[in-house]
Amino acid sequence: MAIKGYRAFIKKGISAGKRQDLTGGGLLRSIGGWSVLKDFRKAGIRVKGDERILGDSDFVENVLKAAEEEFEQKYELRAKGYDFNRVIQRVAEVMGMEIEQVTAFGKSPPTVKKGVAKIAIIGS
Numbered sequence: 870m871a872i873k874g875y876r877a878f879i880k881k882g883i884s885a886g887k888r889q890d891l892t893g894g895g896l897l898r899s900i901g902g903w904s905v906l907k908d909f910r911k912a913g914i915r916v917k918g919d920e921r922i923l924g925d926s927d928f929v930e931n932v933l934k935a936a937e938e939e940f941e942q943k944y945e946l947r948a949k950g951y952d953f954n955r956v957i958q959r960v961a962e963v964m965g966m967e968i969e970q971v972t973a974f975g976k977s978p979p980t981v982k983k984g985v986a987k988i989a990i991i992g993s
Contacts, residue, residue: 909915915926961968
């Protein structure tokens with residue numbers, strides 16, 4: 870039922886064609902022009918987003934903050950020398966495995982058994 874409704878919604882949107890209220894201009898256009906934006910700035914109101922983004926300014930701010938935190942964390946780890954290969958190497962050391970076993974496809978019984986036994990030892 871939901872899929873049919875979604876398809877109908879998409880078809881209706883396609884048949885409506887290009888909508889000026891959803892294209893170009895971004896924040897400046899959607900807020901009502903320069904004069905409105907200047908008034909907002911004088912009042913100390915900072916707006917991030919426009920009607921093309923589903924959510925208010927607080928939502929947009931939260932999404933941007935979360936993305937920035939994730940970006941900073943990713944590059945903090947990279948600055949400390951962490952990358953995929955280093956993680957694989959460390960897992961192999963901790964689990965007493967060969968690097969090839971860590972990245973092997975599937976769940977071979979010897980590899981799984983070795984990992985479970987190592988985790989049990991570490992956990993106790």
